[in-house]
Amino acid sequence: MAEQSFDKERPQDNSGTRGGADAFHRMPTGIEALDQLLDGGLPDGNSLLVQGAPGTGKTILGMQFLQAGIEQFDEPGMFVTFEEHPRRLYRDARALGWDFEAYERARQLLVVFTSPEAFLSELGSDNYGKLVREYGLRRVCVDSLTQFESYPSAMEQGRVRFERVINALRRDNLSVMMTRETESREAPFRVTPEEYLADTVIQLEYERMDETRDAQRVRTLEVMKNRGAAHSSSAHLFDIGVGGINLHRSSNL
Ligand SMILES: Nc1ncnc2c1ncn2[C@@H]1O[C@H](COP(=O)(O)OP(=O)(O)OP(=O)(O)O)[C@@H](O)[C@H]1O
Ligand SMILES: [Mg+2]
Numbered sequence: 001m002a003e004q005s006f007d008k009e010r011p012q013d014n015s016g017t018r019g020g021a022d023a024f025h026r027m028p029t030g031i032e033a034l035d036q037l038l039d040g041g042l043p044d045g046n047s048l049l050v051q052g053a054p055g056t057g058k059t060i061l062g063m064q065f066l067q068a069g070i071e072q073f074d075e076p077g078m079f080v081t082f083e084e085h086p087r088r089l090y091r092d093a094r095a096l097g098w099d100f101e102a103y104e105r106a107r108q109l110l111v112v113f114t115s116p117e118a119f120l121s122e123l124g125s126d127n128y129g130k131l132v133r134e135y136g137l138r139r140v141c142v143d144s145l146t147q148f149e150s151y152p153s154a155m156e157q158g159r160v161r162f163e164r165v166i167n168a169l170r171r172d173n174l175s176v177m178m179t180r181e182t183e184s185r186e187a188p189f190r191v192t193p194e195e196y197l198a199d200t201v202i203q204l205e206y207e208r209m210d211e212t213r214d215a216q217r218v219r220t221l222e223v224m225k226n227r228g229a230a231h232s233s234s235a236h237l238f239d240i241g242v243g244g245i246n247l248h249r250s251s252n253l
Helices: 031-037 058-073 087-093 100-105 116-123 128-136 158-169 193-197
Strands: 049-050 079-080 109-113 139-144 175-181 201-207 217-226 234-243 246-253
Touching: 031 049, 031 217, 031 246, 049 058, 049 193, 049 234, 058 079, 058 100, 058 139, 058 158, 058 175, 058 246, 079 100, 079 193, 087 100, 087 109, 087 217, 100 109, 116 128, 139 158, 158 193
Parallel strands: 049 175, 049 201, 079 109, 079 139, 139 175
Antiparallel strands: 201 217, 217 234, 234 246
16 A cells, blocks of 8 residues: 655545546545545545544544534434433533534434443344434444443454444445544554454544653644555644644644
8 A cells, every 4th residue: 555645735636536556436524634634535435443542532533523524515423422421422512613412403413322232232233224214324433442342242352343343334335433542652552453454543642742741742643544545644733622623734743
């Protein structure tokens, strides 16, 4: 897979007519800077895994993925959360300038607050398929896969369970984003089954600029992998505020 550095000036190509080994049609996420890092968007059918330590912005990126789909492409989305009560999610979204309750009322968004056990059983039944049809869902965000790790099953290894989840979610060409909690990059790095199996992996960090204790922390986003297509090979600085994640595209580390 050819990797290339992010080029701010590079024109976008979402036409799906790229030649050679990079012939994927792109599905723009609607998060402009992210689409540029991914050379136009997610290759069609690619599942997106967003990883990072607590507080790095995973949930916000997930909300932004659904918000952008609704606002820019009229694509209804489903947010599956095992962690945050919908009321807190609405509150956090409101602070970022997004009215998730209005999206729900308009049936453009479905927020599902559930347990990993209940979610797995819904996936196994046709209830998920019914929701996909009823709402015309095009995007789904699962926040976060880490909750599955605390759900013991004698029958299934983590890898098998993750494969089952991802294959069930990917039906009807839905765009799937999953988040997953990882330790900081300062900790020993271990490649996990989720990283092998996801098609596109994004790593979020919130780290000190140098080793000194009073050094300022900076937020960075890096595309670690993008199966079948080119992507930026640098970490990019970002901040969080109204509008969600704002990537400083020209700032390379
Ligand atoms: N409205 C806002 N304005 C500015 N910064 C915000 C705002 N809302 C959240 N943040 C920042 O984003 C961080 C949390 O982001 P988020 O909840 O997406 O992290 P996370 O990676 O999902 O964390 P966790 O693993 O704990 O769920 C907060 O710690 C805060 O620094
Ligand atoms: Mg979160």
